[in-house]
Amino acid sequence: MNKQKIAELRAGLETGFINSGYNSSLAYQPQFLSNNHKEGKKVLSSIEDELMACDKFQISVAFITMGGITPLLQTLKELEKNGIPPSLR
Missing domain, CATH: 4.10.910 (30s ribosomal protein s13; domain 2)
Known part of the structure; x- marks a missing residue:
């Protein structure tokens, strides 16, 4: 950087x-990110928007389930297709 x-x-x-x-x-x-169904805002949408605007990324999570990662799989596949891999540490 x-x-x-x-x-x-x-x-x-x-x-x-x-x-x-x-x-x-x-x-x-x-x-501060939160789900607000009245305004149509979702934390997931914010994460996807940021990922689609990046040229590289890192994700660190302590606990995640398949239900938590499944909605991001298509976005992660698109990033991989566009040559934007995660930075590994």
Whole structure:
């Protein structure tokens, strides 16, 4: 990650967790995700949107079931088809 991106990420974290008045890009500020059926918002949709906009990704989960991963399988297959593999550590 280049120095500019790191600075933008730090600024976003400053805004989100320390000083809400600190000026930073909305793209780097943390967001609370929740399902809201009245507004048609789903955590899954947010994850899929972010994955489809990335050039690489990492996922770390402690516990997951097939019911939790199955909805993401098509998105993960599309990423693989487009040459966007996960970063492994």
